[in-house]
Amino acid sequence: MKNLVIVESPAKAKTISKFLGKDFKVMASMGHVRDLPKSKLGFDPQNNFEPKYLVSTDKKKVISDLKKEITKDTTIYLAADEDREGEAIAWHLIPALKIEKNPLKRIVFHEITKDAIIEAINNPREVNQHLVDAQQARRILDRAVGYELSPLLWKKVRYGLSAGRVQSVAVRIIVDRENEIRAFEPEEFWKIKSSFNNPELKAELAKVEGKAKKIKNEQEAKEIEASALGSDFILEDIEEKESKRNPAAPFTTSTLQQEASRKIGLSVKQTMVIAQQLYEGNVGNIPNHTGGLITYMRTDSLNLSKVATSAAKEVIENEYGKEYSLNSPRVYKSKAKGAQEAHEAIRPVNMALKPSDIKPYVENAQYRLYSLIWKRTLATQMAPAIIANTTYKIIAGKNRELEFQSKGQRIVFAGFMKAYTEGSDNPESALDSSEKILPTIKKDTVLNLEKLDLEQNFTKPPARYTEASLVKKLESEGIGRPSTYAPTISTIQQREYVVKTEDKKLAPTPTGEIVNSFLVDHFPGIVDLGFTARVEEEFDDIAEGKIAWQQVMTDFYGGFKKTIDEKEESVNKEDYLQIREIGTDPKSGKPISARVGRYGPFVQIGTKDDEEKPKFVAIPDHLNMDTITLEEALFLFTLPRVVGQTNEGEDIKANIGRFGPYLQVKSTYYSLKEDDPYTIEEARAKEVIKEISEAKAKALIKDFPEEKVQVLNGRYGPYIKQGRKNFKIPKGIEAEDLTVEQVLEIIEKDPKSKTGAKKTTAKKTTRKKSTTTKKTTATKKTTK
Numbered sequence: 001m002k003n004l005v006i007v008e009s010p011a012k013a014k015t016i017s018k019f020l021g022k023d024f025k026v027m028a029s030m031g032h033v034r035d036l037p038k039s040k041l042g043f044d045p046q047n048n049f050e051p052k053y054l055v056s057t058d059k060k061k062v063i064s065d066l067k068k069e070i071t072k073d074t075t076i077y078l079a080a081d082e083d084r085e086g087e088a089i090a091w092h093l094i095p096a097l098k099i100e101k102n103p104l105k106r107i108v109f110h111e112i113t114k115d116a117i118i119e120a121i122n123n124p125r126e127v128n129q130h131l132v133d134a135q136q137a138r139r140i141l142d143r144a145v146g147y148e149l150s151p152l153l154w155k156k157v158r159y160g161l162s163a164g165r166v167q168s169v170a171v172r173i174i175v176d177r178e179n180e181i182r183a184f185e186p187e188e189f190w191k192i193k194s195s196f197n198n199p200e201l202k203a204e205l206a207k208v209e210g211k212a213k214k215i216k217n218e219q220e221a222k223e224i225e226a227s228a229l230g231s232d233f234i235l236e237d238i239e240e241k242e243s244k245r246n247p248a249a250p251f252t253t254s255t256l257q258q259e260a261s262r263k264i265g266l267s268v269k270q271t272m273v274i275a276q277q278l279y280e281g282n283v284g285n286i287p288n289h290t291g292g293l294i295t296y297m298r299t300d301s302l303n304l305s306k307v308a309t310s311a312a313k314e315v316i317e318n319e320y321g322k323e324y325s326l327n328s329p330r331v332y333k334s335k336a337k338g339a340q341e342a343h344e345a346i347r348p349v350n351m352a353l354k355p356s357d358i359k360p361y362v363e364n365a366q367y368r369l370y371s372l373i374w375k376r377t378l379a380t381q382m383a384p385a386i387i388a389n390t391t392y393k394i395i396a397g398k399n400r401e402l403e404f405q406s407k408g409q410r411i412v413f414a415g416f417m418k419a420y421t422e423g424s425d426n427p428e429s430a431l432d433s434s435e436k437i438l439p440t441i442k443k444d445t446v447l448n449l450e451k452l453d454l455e456q457n458f459t460k461p462p463a464r465y466t467e468a469s470l471v472k473k474l475e476s477e478g479i480g481r482p483s484t485y486a487p488t489i490s491t492i493q494q495r496e497y498v499v500k501t502e503d504k505k506l507a508p509t510p511t512g513e514i515v516n517s518f519l520v521d522h523f524p525g526i527v528d529l530g531f532t533a534r535v536e537e538e539f540d541d542i543a544e545g546k547i548a549w550q551q552v553m554t555d556f557y558g559g560f561k562k563t564i565d566e567k568e569e570s571v572n573k574e575d576y577l578q579i580r581e582i583g584t585d586p587k588s589g590k591p592i593s594a595r596v597g598r599y600g601p602f603v604q605i606g607t608k609d610d611e612e613k614p615k616f617v618a619i620p621d622h623l624n625m626d627t628i629t630l631e632e633a634l635f636l637f638t639l640p641r642v643v644g645q646t647n648e649g650e651d652i653k654a655n656i657g658r659f660g661p662y663l664q665v666k667s668t669y670y671s672l673k674e675d676d677p678y679t680i681e682e683a684r685a686k687e688v689i690k691e692i693s694e695a696k697a698k699a700l701i702k703d704f705p706e707e708k709v710q711v712l713n714g715r716y717g718p719y720i721k722q723g724r725k726n727f728k729i730p731k732g733i734e735a736e737d738l739t740v741e742q743v744l745e746i747i748e749k750d751p752k753s754k755t756g757a758k759k760t761t762a763k764k765t766t767r768k769k770s771t772t773t774k775k776t777t778a779t780k781k782t783t784k
Helices: 010-017 057-068 084-097 114-122 129-156 165-183 218-229 253-264 268-280 306-319 355-361 364-380 427-433 467-476 485-494 510-522 529-543 549-570 630-636 682-699 740-749 754-767 769-783
Strands: 003-007 024-028 075-078 104-106 188-197 201-208 233-245 385-396 402-413 446-458 498-500 506-508 579-584 591-597 600-605 615-618 641-645 651-657 660-665 668-671 700-704 709-714 717-722 725-728
Touching: 003 010, 010 024, 010 268, 024 057, 057 084, 075 084, 084 104, 084 129, 129 165, 129 510, 129 529, 129 549, 165 467, 165 485, 165 498, 165 506, 165 510, 165 529, 188 218, 201 385, 218 402, 218 446, 253 268, 253 364, 253 467, 253 485, 268 364, 268 467, 268 485, 306 364, 355 364, 467 485, 485 498, 506 510, 510 591, 529 549, 579 630, 591 630, 615 651, 641 682, 651 682, 660 682, 668 682, 682 700, 682 709, 700 740, 709 740, 717 740
Parallel strands: 003 024, 003 075, 075 104
Antiparallel strands: 188 201, 188 446, 201 402, 233 385, 233 446, 385 402, 498 506, 579 591, 591 600, 600 615, 641 651, 651 660, 660 668, 700 709, 709 717, 717 725
């Protein structure tokens, strides 16, 4: 092939190939093809932090397939995404494919349209080494933090834990908010509301003796009530003024994630997956449209091109009329710290393509996200809304000292609000855009009081973060960049440092809190918001060629490594045992405590020093180790409980184990998916046992009880099961025809079985003796 274009994803390759002629082949690298090795530090602190990149195991076939299309004369277009991560992908492809001597062209585009692709092909550039170095600095610094800190956490807190530079700061933000909520002490305050009739009007006390006053208790409220009821309510003043309201800026990665959460209910990760599909054109066949639907979705730029603003103006005038358009485009300036990428804000590639035009051809989530982006972009180029605000000031009280207010709002000219209004994290703010028309009343009218309500209230603690408000916080603090928000939030949930509550708020787990405590106590710099933001600024400086990436590593690594070595000796593991004393067991007199173990929170009766082994039971999800009571803990110890008997007279026991709640009959176990082991009754237990037994019987193809081996039908077809291990059935063999001898032979040859593993290892040792030796050394180093 004369010209090979390498993009990141197959969907993008498929779309772009439609725009290029037969002389071009478009293939995908499937993202990064090289990375630091998983089992080693991956860079040499003694040799100017020289990284040791390897082709990732899962990318060896990708590299092989790409190489087949390359000859020494092939011109290669490196068309990875237009950001630092994309620049690094392009850079890594060169040594991975060994194409240093080929004609190489780096091309970038921020939308996948025919014009944009042809423009990129005609205007290639070199790989930008400064952008590559900024990505290298981030990757290597993050590796240093994770690789050095995680083993220390294993030793001093609990095995299997991990730390990350940005993730740990995100967890700290969530833990700090949780601590604020716990420390919060509600303050009492009262509202006094008046209702009038003929005409109907509602008002609320706003001032006492000309000043805003917080009514602290019922006594103060009663005194005001007595004064108000002993007087007339007179409409003393009517204040009217018009105000202009401007639209929100076009979408960046951060604001799209926030708004998609508020208005569509998408998680940050879901938003990015769907936005990627819209960008790549990975949607249905839309008539008269080829290519992507939106511009690149990882950006913190608020720029809109002249082409986009001109197209928006045309659509606005056609859809709403000339009075809704602007004489000249509205320009926005970014407020985000370290806003970096040079491309546009997120917008539709073709403003004339309305959401209704694509609705029949795309998935509902794609339609809704596109609709959000289309409306927001259109609104940014529409005239301001004009709002008429009216305030009725009503005077009352024996000394005319009380001022009640009633506020109305009328939309004089909708402007951009015809297309779009921004959502809010505060549900009450949603009312700001709605009209509230006050009845026409003349000044100095004595109003007819229907009733006066005294309403007791208490101040509320700060709200937990949602995914969207956490993104907003990270961005405002300058932590992370457009490409990092979604993976950061996914990672802290995958690691079970943070959970999403039923109302979609983020709360720290006990594990998240103890890891945060450890890092705050011993590595305050790592979880310091200011430090993390400064590092991001240094990455920006590298991207601009102001400093070398090795300098950033030198400044960070020496002190960090020294602290790691010191903490190895000085930190006492006992300080980070998650134990909370709850009370005393009334039967045995032993202490009851809540703890966190390898598999999560549990309650324990007794201690390891007792002659009798301690009893323990897992704390279910609906209870928290920080708040569980003695009564709740004792109830947990009612398991295992005998629910009833089978028809054969065998006990049916309910319990909770490592893998969740279950029923047990003799040595057979039945997982409980929906039922509570504490409350399930005999009839329901028998139903569950029957359902699971029937499902197992359907799945059973062959049973060899003497060998404790079964041939089962699974989700992906037939397989062999021996104990907890599963084995593939080789192609060409029918599961129904298998004999016990064949089954045992398949198990013996499989690498998972001990004999199969020995044979495989023996072969590897013979062929690659030196490689095995190196691997063993590396493993020893890691274990230390």
